[in-house]
Amino acid sequence: MTSPADPTAAQPRAAQARAAQPNGLGVTFGLLGDEWTLLLLRVALSGGKRYSDFRDRLPISHAVLSGRLERLVSEGLLERHVYQVRPERSEYLLTPKGSSIWPLLLAIWTWERRWVTSHSYATPPIRHLTCGNEMSPEYCCNACGGAALPESVTLSWGPAGGWDRSTPGAHTRRRAAHSGRSESSAFYPDTMTVFGNRWSAVIVAAAFAGVRRFRDFEAFLSPPPIVLSERLTALCTREIFEQVQLVDRSDWSEYRLTRKGSDLFPVLATVVDWSERWHSEPEGPVLRRTHTTCGAEFRGMLVCDHCHAAVRGHEIDLSNA
Numbered sequence: 001m002t003s004p005a006d007p008t009a010a011q012p013r014a015a016q017a018r019a020a021q022p023n024g025l026g027v028t029f030g031l032l033g034d035e036w037t038l039l040l041l042r043v044a045l046s047g048g049k050r051y052s053d054f055r056d057r058l059p060i061s062h063a064v065l066s067g068r069l070e071r072l073v074s075e076g077l078l079e080r081h082v083y084q085v086r087p088e089r090s091e092y093l094l095t096p097k098g099s100s101i102w103p104l105l106l107a108i109w110t111w112e113r114r115w116v117t118s119h120s121y122a123t124p125p126i127r128h129l130t131c132g133n134e135m136s137p138e139y140c141c142n143a144c145g146g147a148a149l150p151e152s153v154t155l156s157w158g159p160a161g162g163w164d165r166s167t168p169g170a171h172t173r174r175r176a177a178h179s180g181r182s183e184s185s186a187f188y189p190d191t192m193t194v195f196g197n198r199w200s201a202v203i204v205a206a207a208f209a210g211v212r213r214f215r216d217f218e219a220f221l222s223p224p225p226i227v228l229s230e231r232l233t234a235l236c237t238r239e240i241f242e243q244v245q246l247v248d249r250s251d252w253s254e255y256r257l258t259r260k261g262s263d264l265f266p267v268l269a270t271v272v273d274w275s276e277r278w279h280s281e282p283e284g285p286v287l288r289r290t291h292t293t294c295g296a297e298f299r300g301m302l303v304c305d306h307c308h309a310a311v312r313g314h315e316i317d318l319s320n321a
């Protein structure tokens, strides 16, 4: 992939105005960079509606669950519906924006099943209802149907792009109290290494854009150095990154995506797909993406590996998920 932020072609974030408002992608990273967002949406997508559905299926405390449901309502992913007045009882229904997150969950699920073998939790197969097979969906170009791989999708910044705007804003910082980290970290630790923190996903995205050295991550993304160091270590521990010592510069090392890390491409790309749909910017796209195989502007879709049909949200059986 050519980089959206060819580090040599873009101004380091440090050199830019620090007060830049996050663009749609930055907002999306902030929203997903919370350890509970995806877990709560997964429960909702598999039919959970009531407070007790979420509480019973997640190791989450009352304070954290209430706060996160409220946040998902304010972000427009869930809608609170009062179904009984006295005593008041409500349920949380997915909005179109919330339910359209399913390709991301499906991409994550596929990645977990492929790469995370030492599960202390189950990741049962997902069935494609259209053909009846257990599927392992493939990420493809929706113009030509060809495979979408890191090397076949070129990226450049659009009018709303830039690293300074594509990182989560400071206001999305997780409060230290009620973060619930110790509760959620036992759940999908590999996925949570990528999404359980507001910096992690953007660090992985930067790696797909060709950023490799500590000081470049620091210059483009401007995370607190201690946080960057901690996230890079966590990504190496999960074998998403590997630290490679450069032969010609013994004092330099690089962080490179492993095969397991590169296989996160559909996951990160579906984040961009979703972000463009729901957090579009008036001045134009954050990223311009081109599928080099067909030359069309790139938009992704998940395709069933058995019947080769594009998968749609209502055609997957998530009841075991």
Ligand SMILES: [Zn+2]
Pocket (backbone or CB within 6 Å): 141, 142, 143, 144, 145, 146, 291, 293, 294, 295, 296
């Ligand atoms: Zn194509």
Ligand SMILES: [Zn+2]
Pocket (backbone or CB within 6 Å): 128, 130, 131, 132, 133, 135, 304, 305, 306, 307, 308, 309
């Ligand atoms: Zn199928």
